[in-house]
Amino acid sequence: EAGVAQxxxxxxxxxxxxxxxxxxxxxxxxxxxxxxxxxxxxxxxxIQFQNNGVVDDSQLPKDRFSAERLKGVDSTLKIQPAKxxxxxxxxxASSVTDxxxxxxxxxxxxxLTVT
Amino acid sequence: AQSVAQPEDQVNVAEGNPLxxxxxxxxxxxxxxxxxxxxxxxGLQFLLKYITGDxxxxxxxxxxxxxxxxxxxxxxxxxxALVSDSALYFCAVSPLPQAGTALIFGKGTTLSVSx
Numbered sequence: 001e002a003g004v005a006q007x008x009x010x011x012x013x014x015x016x017x018x019x020x021x022x023x024x025x026x027x028x029x030x031x032x033x034x035x036x037x038x039x040x041x042x043x044x045x046x047i048q049f050q051n052n053g054v055v056d057d058s059q060l061p062k063d064r065f066s067a068e069r070l071k072g073v074d075s076t077l078k079i080q081p082a083k084x085x086x087x088x089x090x091x092x093a094s095s096v097t098d099x100x101x102x103x104x105x106x107x108x109x110x111x112l113t114v115t
Numbered sequence: 116a117q118s119v120a121q122p123e124d125q126v127n128v129a130e131g132n133p134l135x136x137x138x139x140x141x142x143x144x145x146x147x148x149x150x151x152x153x154x155x156x157x158g159l160q161f162l163l164k165y166i167t168g169d170x171x172x173x174x175x176x177x178x179x180x181x182x183x184x185x186x187x188x189x190x191x192x193x194x195x196a197l198v199s200d201s202a203l204y205f206c207a208v209s210p211l212p213q214a215g216t217a218l219i220f221g222k223g224t225t226l227s228v229s230x
Contacts, residue, residue: 003158004158033217042205042207042220042221042222043205043218045217048217091159101147101166104218106151106158107158108157108158
């Protein structure tokens, strides 16, 4: 089966600019996650969707980050305006459902550099 | 606070020798535990998980992990390391599996296998 797709793979922007990342999960997966992975750290959850509804966005910096999952399939994560500390790899993952017994499948990530 | 600790930043082993990558966790209740591997410029790949039952869990590529509830540990092991096992390994926990929450990751351990 096709894996989780993400684009772009790399992005370089200046601080205060905006950027958007796209994710296409595995077909049929109801749950979609966005993680932020800062260099030298493990991934940290930003937001979790179940179909097109938000389950957990407690760690999403809502003053600058936004995400949506229209129609319960693809998702977009946006940063506006970007800060230097947003430099990280943004990982999208999906799973069959939101029960933890089902493992998550990760995309290749988008590496963001903010200068 | 709920957390996962990987005490070693790097583990070095010679090819053919056994390897162990350590992980301890601090969560309440009965968590689900996972190991993921990350190769350069690629997303995280699922290796194995502990849900319940036998404390020794077998996973992909010959890896296994031992769950020890009294020591709150979930160490990753392999009897004979390969050079191709060199990668970044993450331990993760789902602290409230019944609620289906997202994973909490350790900071990762780099495994280097020399020929």
